[in-house]
Amino acid sequence: MKKSKVLVFTISLLLLLAGCGDGKNKGESTSSGDETEKVTLDFWSFWGSGMRREVIEEIIEDFNDSQNEIEVKYSYQPWGDIWTKSLSAITAGNPPDVIVQDINSVAQRAEAKQSVNLTEFIDKDTSDKFYPQLWEAGLYGKDTYGIPFNTDTYVIFYNKKIFREAGIEEKELPTTWEELETTAQKLDIKKGNAYERIGFYPLWNISPDIWAVNADGGTGWFDGDKVAIDTPNKVDLFDWILKWQEHYGKDTINRYEAEFGSGVSDPFVSGLVTMVAQNINYYSNLVSNAPEDFEFGIIPLPEKEKGEGHWTWGGGFVLEVPYGAKNPEASYKFIDYLTSTEVQEKFGEKSFDIMANREANENLINSSELSEDGQMVYQVADEQFKNTVLTPAPLKAPDFANLVNEQIDQILLGTKKPEEGLEDAQKAVEKLVDQNN
Template sequence: MMKFGKNRKSWAIILAILCSFSVLTACSGGTSGGPAGTASTNETNGKSEDGKVVLNYWTWWGSETRRPIVEKLVDDFNKSQDKIIVKHSYYPFSDIFTKELAAVSAGNPPDIMMNDINTVQQRASKKQAINLSKYVEQSKVKDRFFPELWNTVLYQGEPYALPFNTDTRMMFYNKDDFKAAGLDPEKFPTTWEELDKVAAKLDKKDGDKYTHIGYSPQFNSDWNLLQLNFDQGRNFFDENGKPVVNAPAKAEAMQYILDNAKRLGQSNIDAFKADFGSKQANPFIAGKVSIWTDVTNFYTQIRDYGQNLNFGVAPLPENKPDSGHYSVGGGFVIEIPYGSKHPDEAFEFLKYMTDVQAQTYWAQKNFDNVANKEASNNPELQKNPVYKASVDNLAVTKMTPNPLFAPDYINLINPQRDAIMLGEKSVQDGLNQAQADVEKLISNNK
């Protein structure tokens, strides 16, 4: 430990370091970083010292992988024109949304915000995001997006954000395991019934203990995914907004999970789940599970940690032949928070971030599915068979925006799901209770 005492030279060095640090901190804007965060200083009333409009852009992408990509796109935009400067600020995922709402309420929001795709209606209805209708009509940007994604940004038929990226769940499977079990590695099961038979051939046991599991829907997927797949792409609400939590197909999906747990033994499944940890220890990558459900950018973990893993990717099975290989997607939108002082300039950045060049770059670097159709079908991206499969799978991928009248409905469904899984309730009793709880929530909100 350094002792300060009478050593004036040491004090001088320390004071110099502290002063340098204070200057750097002041210039960085606190949460901003890199070239995007230091693009302009001394701005007044949203203008830089050379008269450019300064826009504040908030995201939670602060990892070593994603933050440089975010800031490269910001820097590219800043260099693409001479009227606007965008400054990127990073805030932790756990804080950014409440921080943004507080800023909107205080009348001092960021100019641009990356936000959740499933909650656009909530923000639009509460005047937390700007109506983009006039900008969309002028710029004709609607046709650049996948229709399923475009529908998520509409409130009362008008857009309040632009889709940015999305994902889709597919089945990853170990081809070498298929070969060893005498199965065709190029032929993945097309129905859940077929999958059951295949999975049983892939299981390995040492006495009563499983050393290898072919497949369990409790591994990185659950009833919330399967219920939509079993029900021909319908989520927990019908086309009229009526809850259908206890529909027969939902009960079938839950029973499928219970039957799988009965065959394998819940204790065996739990023992495998207890070992889930780092990416290197993922049970599929580690060779302990043959079939794994995940978003398709799971491929990047296989690429980085799955030493020579011989794998394939396929759509989710369907409940019955020709009922549909439906999957679920999520994602994010880019929007202008209500109260932004420069919405015209902010929309220029929204256009840039959702155009072909920026979207292609994002997809190449992150292996995300992007909202721009042309970028998604970029020939270089399509050379990767997993990426091509993911884009193809978007045709059967359903988005599940939170209903305006029941934004927290899933918090009423999940406890009943858990009670069923624990054997505390029958499938039908649990789903009937969840149905009643969601109906009550809707009634209270209306």
Template sequence: MKKMERRRFLGMAATGVAGAAGMTALSGCGGGPGSSEVTLKLVAADYGNPGAENSSKIYWQKLADAFTKKNPDITVDVTVHSWNDIGKKLTDMVDKGNPPDIAQVDSYADWADEGKLYKVSELLPIPAQAEFLVPLAEAGEVRRVQYGLPFVASTRVLFYNKDLFEKAGLDPEKPPESWQELKSAARALKSAGVRIPYGLPLGPEEAQGESLMWMLGNGGAYVDSVGNYTINSPENIETFQWLRDNLVTPGYTEPSPQRTDRQKLFDAFTEGDVGILNGHPTLMQQADKKDISYGTGKLPGSKGPAEGTLGVADWMMAFKKNGHREACGKFLAFVFETKNHYSFVSQYGLLPVTTSASEKMRKDKKQKKLWPFLDQLAGAEFYPVGKVSWADTTATLKKSIGQAAVKGGDPKAVLTELQRKAEAEDEAKTS
């Protein structure tokens, strides 16, 4: 899902209470002093290819035109940037004091902490707020107040190549469910000459995501139930020790997983060179195009299937600067109407974030391959994007957490240093 790999612990009761206050506020005028007409500036990320038929620019412009037809006093000026560019461009706009009215990107917490965003309760009526799936609504909170509106989501499952399983004498209809079964399968795949038995992307593109999936399989996570960092917990140290000793050292992964990016392994999987790896819906689309015979299963855990999986979301938010609160709220409510929201997620093979759109996907047989991902969404673990320190912490994790799994590495030392840096960053951001 492009950059959706970035971000979260990351309920609804708190949202509802805030919403009651928000309903009163919604009666105010959002058009600005002396003006009944509003132009909203929208900056969004491109989930397709810029300039191509699948560019998100086409979706947003069509949606903006339909909205203005219903609301002639509100025009929406659409700008779409690639995922490679949008972070810097949006940050520059905000830093220069010229933020858009609405943005759709992969993070929001810093701007919420700086008081630059409207609360969701100031934008949407209670019924619209209640439509968001609870884990995603909670993932949009900073200090228990929701500022981020989840836009699209994805979860992770285990992928495996059925042809390579048969070649290795493994049951092509039975994915490994525990770490021990995964190790045994990887050993068999290596013996059968498979180039990469298990794809372990601990390079800077996706190290934080792959790491969290493994942590979850052993009862670990990045933060505890109250949001304190637990990067060097005993469970997490044990997880990386297992990876080092049972997959990396025996040569069941690529030689340098700490330098291997996810997309490289996705590409290798679609060429038939990887036996097993964790993936999201985009990998499914890529494998289908290459006619790879693959199966999926739950993430393996230390003693059996992992209880949870990684969930990832991208976000929408509304900036206060131009005072267009009411107009922003109207447009955002329109964005998340079932027909409009479902049109986007179904086009790009992503997961909906509202109850009604999720129910629609469950009934849509054309989207049957997404059902296993959708089934996991309610119980998924999200990055702690609501922590203001997370953006800097995840940047550090991407660069160095892979060192915890290398042959001859010291997981305890690596994770403890990451814990120290995360706590220092958290203290600096919250003091």
């Protein structure tokens, strides 16, 4: 009987001691202030200098200080190298834990098993934070593989001072293709056979792909799964572009392009070109390089004809967890932090990027941290998103663009008429799709 009591007492004491332990759980501090081992995440992006680098490092520091379970390390990877390196790292079984990736190719990486399905970690109302087309671009089937981070939309920047000098009032800003041509010609300065200033040329800083969306009611080279290259509106588009080319002449266009530079040599900043079609994030270039008294405005890409819509194109980036990452749940916690309204607003204030979080953009419209121009940029971006289309590469024809661009080059060189080149492009891409079915 005594032995039994001793045994029970001994077991109870051992259990009590085991329960007390040393006061440490994962992520908690000991009484001496030492922390247990944290989950360490390696975060890759191409933000290597300037305000983007500064603000992302500040945000990472804030995240690390906000909790004691996860430690994020930042790894800058040069633009152009980051995705090649990440693919090699995934293949080697040593990928980063979170990476910034192109928004229009999420489904391709998901299908190739290069990224992690994040659906199990996501709250059901998370998608409500984002512009809907950005959220949809992060899906593969019904599952989420990419969380939108930042984005863009294409617009036209114009020089207000030159517009005033030419007698063009705000109410006369161009809204259609025809009005854009008329306005540009009022802004041209030509002496003899040489242009000293050009009002506008549609292929500077903007590709035919984007104008194709604008021309064809928001439809790019594909309409769902259907190839939509050879359409009447897109034939009209290239007739229109060739008209601009004829107006200025190839020699003038080539001469101007040869003189284009960056910084103060930017043709819009220097006044060499009065209107430019640009990604709206071009504003950050103006902040860095334009004189303090430089006045600019922004208008949507014009409608082909009244009532057809100011359609434009957008891109941007998502946050993904590469396949093989050691702790996807911890990776998603960091992604969720990066896409929160407060953090998105902070990144936007410092970088002038258009953020994927809709509430953050709406807050930036009235942010006291921004100038009136900065607030205006975010307002235009928010308004433009109802007309902004993303064009994820189709899974059955991921490399189709080479076939289209080959024909576009021939159209612009004059070796094929628009209807002929687009018909050939349509057939080539349809054949590619059939081969991959």
